[in-house]
Amino acid sequence: MNPFSYARPTGIAEALREGAARHARFLAGGTNLVDLMKENVERPERLVDIGRLPLKKIEDLEGGGLRLGALVTNADTAYDPRVARRYPLLTAAILSGASPQLRNAATNGGNLNQRTRCYYFYDRETPCNKRQPGSGCGAIGGVNRIHAILGASDQCIATHPSDMCVALAALDAQVRVAGPNGERVIPFAEYHRLPDDKPWLDNWLRPGELVTAIDLPPEDFSQHYTYLKLRDRLSYAFALVSVAVAMRLDGDRMSEVRIALGGVAHKPWRSSVAESGLTGERVTVEAFASAADAILEGAVGYGGNDFKIELARRAVVRALEQAAHAKPQSVTDKRVT
Ligand SMILES: Cc1cc2nc3c(=O)[nH]c(=O)nc-3n(C[C@H](O)[C@H](O)[C@H](O)COP(=O)(O)OP(=O)(O)OC[C@H]3O[C@@H](n4cnc5c(N)ncnc54)[C@H](O)[C@@H]3O)c2cc1C
Ligand code: SF4
16 A cells, blocks of 8 residues: 555535645545555545544435435435435435445445446556556456446446446436535536546546535435346345336326436436436336337447346336336345444
């Protein structure tokens, strides 16, 4: 591990000053950043431990939404009664990820900003444009079973690994950030980026910006929703493909449908064409299959991940059926403290 200096601010202004230092990184739960430091993938010169900042509350918003503090743990978020009752899609997505112990340490801000699980990104002996710009991409032409089928570039085919973010994308959450130039709010769809020609950038945060909270809008999708996660093992594994669906029904017709996919792109993937194509339609497998085709139009495999295209198509249909029939993928996890 490389030498680094350490700061533990107690206020946001102080944290932003510390975060402006050269090669500084914010440390939250540390479940991703510390691993990357041990592997020499991340080499911050200054570590700004934000664990004491006052960002650990979940608060009701005027009008019915909820504000999730950036430092609330993933477990406390999932099991908060307001989240579980009003946003069960988010609870289900969080509880499908990692392990109880990890969720007790991992924070909401850290979950948004976790790095890809691409094998080559972690292996310093191989080329990786995300880790070392200009070095090439080991996954293209290499082992790419877990990689992207949508929105990739010729420089990077990594996926974003978060489950929580897939639900936040479907819920149209907003990310509140504070930075050297003040505060701003970023719609969730515009938070993460595609790799394009700058694969080393995962999101649109500006240098030194800190996520302070995530706002959930008041819409109620607590009846018709699901988070369907397909993976190699039933627990403690990242998604090969996941689908978050939030739906509203008017009789047997869909009045609103949100669909977000995880494990398939550098960011949670939504398709407005597929969603608007379902609006006003009757609940039928044929309508769901057309939506799946619309989402996967333009999907490309890289050899090892070709299977994901058909897997994603089937997962979308199944997830839409689960949501329409109010039979969400079950979450059996009990809280472990
Ligand atoms: C074995 C294992 C299995 C896992 N499985 C899953 C899974 O199935 N699904 C899933 O979704 N996740 C999974 N995870 C990932 C886990 O959810 C993340 O590691 C965790 O959410 C990161 O949160 P943290 O608070 O520990 O972040 P840290 O490790 O502290 O930080 C991660 C990154 O976020 C930045 N950061 C942290 N907070 C802020 C902030 N407020 N503002 C700006 N930047 C910030 C840090 O600088 C760093 O770059 C797994 C992790 C492990 C180790
Ligand atoms: S897919 Fe992206 S993260 Fe993986 S090796 Fe290629 S450039 Fe690196």
